Amino acid sequence: MKKLFLLLIMAGFAAGAFAQVTASATASATVVAPIAIAKSVDMNFGNVATSVDAGTVVLNPASSRTQTGGVTLPATGGTVAAASFNVTGEGAYTYAITLPSTDYTITKAAGTETMLVNAFTSTPSATGALTAGAQTLTVGATLNVGASQVSGAYTNATGFDVTVNYN
Secondary structure, eight states: OHHHHHHHHHHHHHHHHTOOOOOOOOOOOOOOOOOEEEEEEOOEEOOOBOOSSOEEEEEOTTSOEEEEETOBOOSSOOOEEOEEEEEEOSTTOEEEEEOOOSOEEEEETTSOOEEEEEEEEEESOSEEEOBTTEEEEEEEEEEEEOTTOOOSOEEOTTOOOOEEEEO
8 A cells, every 4th residue: 555655645746747837928019100202302404515525414412513535514503413212111221222223214305315314323322221210312424415415405204213221
């Protein structure tokens, strides 16, 4: 009987030693404000004079421009502006900037003549930082003017894309 009693006690301890144990964890998430971009100013290279030689007009993100080759910049400069965008989002987050990587074609109004815009640059460059949830992003580029380019207003109604995304 003593042996049976000891066996029952030992079996009880063994069952307790192998009992199942559980721990719990909670799940949570924080939803941040979506990042957004809105154009505030269109890019404009201003008035450009051509010659028999091709050249370029480089418009930097600060809206100043320089010329190369057969292009001159007349004293009556017209409207000169880098493109400007308002970027908004969450607090002090940073974001990546993607500029066009291919040529962008502008066409003469009521014509078929074209010029290429490329070599896009921005301020800030590559990565921006939202201060109090906002930042202004400015974009410049290079206008490639052909030799004896036909005079007139050139544009592209569809525009070029600038993309921002949280880092």
